[in-house]
Amino acid sequence: MGELQSSERRSALRVVGGILLSALGLAWAIPAALFATSPVRRRRGSTSDAKQPGSEEDRATSVPIASLSEVPDLDQGGEPLRAAVVASGLRDAWNRLDQTKLGSVFVGKRAGALTALSATCPHAGCGIDYDGSRRQFVCPCHNSAFSIDGQRISGPAPRDMDRLDVSEKGGTVFCQFQRFRLALKNKVPV
Amino acid sequence: MAAVKTPESNSASAPESKSASAPESKSASAPESSHAASGDAAEDSDSDDGWLQQRTGYRALLRSLLDHPVSGGPRFAYVFGSLLLIALCNQVLTGALLMAFYAPSATDAWASVAYIQDQLWLGWLVRGLHSSGASLLIIGVVLHMVQVAIYGAYRAPREVNWWTGLLLALLLFGFALTGYLLPWDQKGYWATQVATTLLGATPLIGSTLQQLVQGGKAYGNLTLTHFYSLHVFVLPVCLLALVVLHLALFRRHGVTPLWRRGADELARTTEPFWPRQAVYDLAAGTLMIAALFVSVVRTHGVELGAPADPSVAYDARPEWYFLPLFQLLKYFPGSLEIVAALGAPLVFLGALSLMPWLDRGSATLGPAGLSAAQRVRSLAVFALCLGGVALLSGLARRDDARNASFRRHQADAHAQAVRARTLALQGVPVAGGIAVYENDPLEQGRKLFAEHCAGCHRLDRMGPSDEDQKGPTLNRLFSRGYIEAFLRAPDSPAFYGKSPLRGGMKPVELVGPELTDLVEYVYSLAGSKDVDAAKVARGQVLFEDKNCDLCHERDGKTGGQGPNLLGYGSEAWLRGFLLAPASITYYGDKNDMPAFGKKLSDGEMSRLLMFLLAQRAASNSAH
Numbered sequence: 001m002g003e004l005q006s007s008e009r010r011s012a013l014r015v016v017g018g019i020l021l022s023a024l025g026l027a028w029a030i031p032a033a034l035f036a037t038s039p040v041r042r043r044r045g046s047t048s049d050a051k052q053p054g055s056e057e058d059r060a061t062s063v064p065i066a067s068l069s070e071v072p073d074l075d076q077g078g079e080p081l082r083a084a085v086v087a088s089g090l091r092d093a094w095n096r097l098d099q100t101k102l103g104s105v106f107v108g109k110r111a112g113a114l115t116a117l118s119a120t121c122p123h124a125g126c127g128i129d130y131d132g133s134r135r136q137f138v139c140p141c142h143n144s145a146f147s148i149d150g151q152r153i154s155g156p157a158p159r160d161m162d163r164l165d166v167s168e169k170g171g172t173v174f175c176q177f178q179r180f181r182l183a184l185k186n187k188v189p190v
Numbered sequence: 191m192a193a194v195k196t197p198e199s200n201s202a203s204a205p206e207s208k209s210a211s212a213p214e215s216k217s218a219s220a221p222e223s224s225h226a227a228s229g230d231a232a233e234d235s236d237s238d239d240g241w242l243q244q245r246t247g248y249r250a251l252l253r254s255l256l257d258h259p260v261s262g263g264p265r266f267a268y269v270f271g272s273l274l275l276i277a278l279c280n281q282v283l284t285g286a287l288l289m290a291f292y293a294p295s296a297t298d299a300w301a302s303v304a305y306i307q308d309q310l311w312l313g314w315l316v317r318g319l320h321s322s323g324a325s326l327l328i329i330g331v332v333l334h335m336v337q338v339a340i341y342g343a344y345r346a347p348r349e350v351n352w353w354t355g356l357l358l359a360l361l362l363f364g365f366a367l368t369g370y371l372l373p374w375d376q377k378g379y380w381a382t383q384v385a386t387t388l389l390g391a392t393p394l395i396g397s398t399l400q401q402l403v404q405g406g407k408a409y410g411n412l413t414l415t416h417f418y419s420l421h422v423f424v425l426p427v428c429l430l431a432l433v434v435l436h437l438a439l440f441r442r443h444g445v446t447p448l449w450r451r452g453a454d455e456l457a458r459t460t461e462p463f464w465p466r467q468a469v470y471d472l473a474a475g476t477l478m479i480a481a482l483f484v485s486v487v488r489t490h491g492v493e494l495g496a497p498a499d500p501s502v503a504y505d506a507r508p509e510w511y512f513l514p515l516f517q518l519l520k521y522f523p524g525s526l527e528i529v530a531a532l533g534a535p536l537v538f539l540g541a542l543s544l545m546p547w548l549d550r551g552s553a554t555l556g557p558a559g560l561s562a563a564q565r566v567r568s569l570a571v572f573a574l575c576l577g578g579v580a581l582l583s584g585l586a587r588r589d590d591a592r593n594a595s596f597r598r599h600q601a602d603a604h605a606q607a608v609r610a611r612t613l614a615l616q617g618v619p620v621a622g623g624i625a626v627y628e629n630d631p632l633e634q635g636r637k638l639f640a641e642h643c644a645g646c647h648r649l650d651r652m653g654p655s656d657e658d659q660k661g662p663t664l665n666r667l668f669s670r671g672y673i674e675a676f677l678r679a680p681d682s683p684a685f686y687g688k689s690p691l692r693g694g695m696k697p698v699e700l701v702g703p704e705l706t707d708l709v710e711y712v713y714s715l716a717g718s719k720d721v722d723a724a725k726v727a728r729g730q731v732l733f734e735d736k737n738c739d740l741c742h743e744r745d746g747k748t749g750g751q752g753p754n755l756l757g758y759g760s761e762a763w764l765r766g767f768l769l770a771p772a773s774i775t776y777y778g779d780k781n782d783m784p785a786f787g788k789k790l791s792d793g794e795m796s797r798l799l800m801f802l803l804a805q806r807a808a809s810n811s812a813h
């Protein structure tokens with residue numbers, strides 16, 4: 001009888017021990033999970049000019065990339081111009097950045113209109129080069145090749161080069177820089 | 191007292207071999223019977239073992255961890271070691287989380303901690319748990335030591351374990367010291383300077399040691415990377431090794447029951463660690479962690495000071511657990527200081543580590559345990575050590591409480607911290623922590639002034655010297671003092687002396703109360719609320735009596751010899767002036783100042799205005 005009682009008490013103690021252990025674990029795990037995942041949720045307490053480089057919120061921003069006069073006409077045999085995309089007022093975690101390079105784009109005039117192609121390879125993100133002798137874009141990593149208009153010709157790239165919105169105002173060319181998810185058939189913004 | 195050897199309890203057939211090797215469980219006690227009820231069937235036949243058990247034998251490991259016998263049965267008095275382990279878990283976990291967001295560089299450290307504290311979800315909680323957890327560990331160490339001292343657990347054969355415990359406590363202070371600097375805020379920066387300077391005063395090797403620790407002759411990036419590596423790698427590895435040793439030695443000797451209990455009674459009441467002692471430990475641990483959470487939530491975590499600024503002096507205090515040492519230094523002037531700084535902790539640790547031998551004379555009383563009364567010498571030394579520490583920290587607190595300038599300083603430091611952290615919400619410029627003040631619109635206004643206005647106007651240390659100055663000095667612009675000085679001598683070099691406006695206005699010849707009244711009236715034109723209505727009324731009469739109104743209109747539309755004074759000194763007046771200084775309502779064709787306002791963006795304009803108008807407010811408080 002006494003033994004039975006004692007063994008019951010011990011099972012009860014085991015349960016209590018388990019509960020306490022879980023309580024302790026949860027007390028740490030819940031705040032830890034919320035804390036660690038906060039960068040993937042919306043930023044809190046941020047000011048309106050806070051933007052993550054190249055992210056969705058940033059889509060509306062146009063940055064100047066070149067002056068109209070230096071943009072080559074591809075129809076006349078010009079080579080696409082590689083222009084760095086430099087933005088201001090961006091946020092990177094705790095920093096406010098001025099004049100940050102986001103990436104580069106190839107700009108040119110085609111049938112009188114401005115075109116801009118992201119220099120980021122849609123396969124795995126390497127930087128695409130322009131091969132003047134073949135008049136093609138070539139990715140040095142896994143040899144994907146694209147036509148001068150960005151159409152995929154060969155190689156492992158799953159889609160054409162990513163086209164970006166460009167506009168011109170007062171002789172300056174602006175580009176809406178954006179990043180897209182890699183290795184997908186479709187162009188999906190990051 | 192019989193010690194259980196761990197290897198036996200590790201073997202697969204633990205229940206049998208343990209009852210054979212553990213004399214104290216010879217009576218059919220509760221633990222054995224419950225084994226039969228719950229575990230044996232599964233543990234004894236390999237065929238029933240799970241996949242994992244067959245391959246790893248993990249149950250034997252679990253059993254060896256959990257079934258360790260507690261001689262004389264579980265007690266709440268034994269919880270302190272486990273509490274320290276739980277508090278240590280808290281440090282490891284929160285530390286790992288903080289590491290994922292912290293940047294150990296002089297330019298980024300403060301900004302990243304401010305980001306953790308104010309912008310990440312529950313960042314203040316995680317950081318608060320880590321920082322207060324350090325205090326908790328120190329409190330836990332003291333309680334653990336007190337329990338060990340009272341029960342006599344420092345005595346033979348546990349001397350080595352007592353020493354490893356002391357070393358562990360010392361390591362904790364190492365953690366605290368290195369961790370205090372990492373946020374790179376004013377408090378940590380200046381307090382740690384004291385510590386490294388003392389280190390540098392060590393005879394012979396001091397300066398080399400100091401430079402090694404701080405990564406060079408002065409504080410900078412390398413100081414942070416060095417402290418970081420110590421805090422998150424070197425010290426933790428040492429700590430882990432010592433904890434393992436400490437626990438292994440504990441397992442070897444078991445708990446130390448109170449001396450009153452006879453060997454028979456102890457043997458009869460011995461129980462395994464799991465579940466009862468474990469539940470005691472966990473219950474106390476849960477309470478402790480709950481208390482930690484409550485205290486962190488109530489204070490919204492630990493304060494982050496303003497970013498470290500070598501140009502701004504700071505009345506630094508170390509964390510509370512360093513206060514005794516801090517206080518001690520006050521009593522040892524000059525070169526004796528280093529003796530106290532290094533000597534006192536050595537004497538302290540030396541006295542404590544010798545405790546096991548202080549009662550040598552009474553060793554003949556046998557190993558069954560000496561009562562506290564028989565250990566009066568060692569306990570007296572222990573009490574003296576703790577009492578001294580408590581006394582010193584009490585004195586330190588009393589000194590600070592009586593020190594009004596220290597309290598004022600703390601209030602200022604707090605205000606500065608709030609300002610810096612509010613500005614940090616807009617993102618900290620890459621130049622580093624103190625560059626956060628550039629986010630301040632006033633500071634940006636100052637920059638715009640330096641860029642656009644300081645070519646001709648002087649303000650503070652910006653702008654040309656008297657000879658080269660083309661426009662008025664703008665210190666305290668639009669304040670009463672400014673207006674008065676201008677009215678008395680408009681053509682002085684500080685006003686229109688060097689500008690085409692020279693000679694445009696005659697000095698006002700009023701003196702005494704009349705001048706004050708006129709000044710008050712002109713001052714009131716900006717729409718300020720802080721005016722004396724009676725003076726204003728008298729001033730307005732004077733304005734008209736003395737014919738000021740012949741040149742100065744006050745309707746905001748009409749031009750005159752001098753500027754139209756409607757809203758003179760207000761934001762609207764100044765904005766209009768900056769946009770069109772040559773308009774007929776301002777200085778007309780005598781104006782020589784370009785319309786700078788047109789070059790500025792809206793944001794820049796409002797920041798410049800804010801800066802200029804702050805001149806008026808700043809000097810008002812001085813009046």
Ligand code: FES
Pocket residue numbers: 121122123124125126139140141142143144155156157
């Ligand atoms: S990254 Fe361009 S081809 Fe693979």
